[in-house]
Amino acid sequence: MIEPRVFLLPDLGEGLTEAELVSWHVAVGDEIAVDQPIAEVETAKSAVEVPSPYAGIVAELHGRPGETIDVGKPLISVTPLGSASVAAADDAAPSPTQPEVEPAETELGGSVAEPAASHPEAEAYREEEKAGSGNVLIGYGTPGGHGQARRTRAPKTAVALAEPAEAKPAEDDPTLLRTRVPGKLGAVISPLVRRMAREHGVDLGDISGSGDSGLIMRRDVEAALRTAAPAAEPDEAEPEAKRVEAPERPAESREGRDARTGLAIAARTPVRGVRKTVATNMARSRSEIPEATVWVDVDATALVELRQALKANGGEVPGLLAFIARFVTAGLKKYPELNTRIETADDGSQEIVAFDGINLGFAAQTDRGLVVPSVRGAEKLTARELDAEIRRLTQVARDGKATPAELGGGTFTLNNYGVFGVDGSAAIINHPEVGILGVGRIIDKPWVVNGALAVRKVTELTLTFDHRVCDGGTAGGFLRFVADAIENPTSLLADI
Incomplete structure (x- = not known):
């Protein structure tokens, strides 16, 4: 059975780590060609059409219009066409002198990059670039795109399972570790790890990564959260009767009224896209x-x-x-x-x-x-x-x-x-x-x-x-x- 090829939302440049899916130009079952526009996404900078680096049949659309997708997350799965898949299978076949070892599958349908002298996350990124068409986003292409048939599966890897058989978190997957934090940070981290740090107010600049070459992993952010100043414990000598719990204020009543003003809520507008970027930039300024x-x-x-x-x-x-x-x-x-x-x-x-x-x-x-x-x-x-x-x-x-x-x-x-x-x-x-x-x-x-x-x-x-x-x-x-x-x-x- 031919496995679909998963196209991840590519690095959008300028420090952008996510994009809102505006609309799909294709549907499941459609036959698409290399560089055919498949979706329109809106970043904090502009709206762009995303072309497909693969030719084949659309197997799955990962997301609905209006959803926000992180860089490095699946965008679309494409099943290669017959002739292309045969060529890709030949390309991916191991040499007679090398035993075939099944790749370590990830949650995104990709595989762990084979060991090399360079970092594994860099190898994973290079492998995806090799499979690309050279025209991932307008103004941001991958090298080597010539419209030729590409391999439909990642290279076979010989990975020593030194750790117990434990589910590997998606945010530690090397296929995700390929975008850089804008500014002073040089460590490569997953968009999911970055979001986790942002939501919990963790400054990544104060964290020493435990991964290869100082890579910041999810466990590093969790450790920072555990070592943060804990909430003040109640004085053990204080009588229980004197401890007063602050009442929890409901954000909104069941009738759709604002609890603070008592007025009916007319609408809720998510802060995203350009408005989100403007708000963040102005607050930082x-x-x-x-x-x-x-x-x-x-x-x-x-x-x-x-x-x-x-x-x-x-x-x-x-x-x-x-x-x-x-x-x-x-x-x-x-x-x-x-x-x-x-x-x-x-x-x-x-x-x-x-x-x-x-x-x-x-x-x-x-x-x-x-x-x-x-x-x-x-x-x-x-x-x-x-x-x-x-x-x-x-x-x-x-x-x-x-x-x-x-x-x-x-x-x-x-x-x-x-x-x-x-x-x-x-x-x-x-x-x-x-x-x-x-x-x-x-x-x-x-x-x-x-x-x-x-x-x-x-x-x-x-x-x-x-x-x-x-x-x-x-x-x-x-x-x-x-x-x-x-x-x-x-x-x-x-x-x-």
Whole structure:
């Protein structure tokens, strides 16, 4: 009997460890080809179609629309077609000089990678890459994909059973151990172990893994939970009658009313996808970054008149955001402290990391929530080139087709909240960046010009910055630089 091949949800990149299954493009019993889209998933970064690395008949769909699937968990099982399965069986057959040993099966239908000089989890990942098509996710492929027939079972392994016959937990399965924790951690761990640590508030950076090469296993997290400070025991000398148990407050009554307010609950919306990422990132920014805010009103009349004059001459004219982006990149060159990031080492020491280049992020509102695409190498672009890239990234973000690379990697963020009709906002820094510049709406206001009142086009600029990397002098200098460029745009726009 031909065993189905199990395709695990691949590594999505950018530290993403899970995805929501939006819809299936295939059904059980369908015949599919290599690289045929089988499902649409939504990550915290974007919505992407997942192509199949295998050809054959769909045997099982592991999940329903709306469910969240961890990286490394089964997505779909495919039974190879006749000719492909024969070729795969020949490929998987052991040599005459080597005895055939049945592989150690895992809960995911895979097998333990054969022993080698390298780590077993790395071998397992390489074996899956060899079986892939080279096009696992848009922008994230596996090497060696040429559409050829692949082996339908993992290589035979000779594994010495040194431990008692005990069910091996899925989270210790090497086929799952192939994603890295973003940031300071270098140990490879299972998404399930990572979730367990997150749910119990365990800092993985404080754990020494007991697995090969310091691999963090489920037992390590459980040990950390056992050694955590236990709940205070009641004083044995205290009379039993004096001990008062805190009443348990029901979260919700059976009638569907909120126990705290007494109001009927109209709806419950799971926090996931982009909203979940925004919530987590903003909470982390507020808790970790000692931020400060400075702001200034700016006379944007000259900039508005410049655009109108360019329009009158015909041709494509950059938007106001592109002009301001051009001023921001020039300002960051002069004040590079705001184009940095703070990294914390395992021993608690910190470093300010400076960059040779600017990836300018800009906030874009979409139907899926607020996202921050970034213009790579923004300091090299003219205002027209910035405008074209901002428009392109905004469109792919709103279509839900932006790649994780396009929605990450920013070094400074520009936020044009003036489009919502507001004047100012003390924005939250987009962690792990150290600064964000907000631009309010441009409106007519009375303004003193050469000692006389006049009606001018005025906007408010607001800079929120990480006080660990610079002081008010640097922040104020950068803000004043951008403000002066808006008031006298021709000084910086010779290249437009």
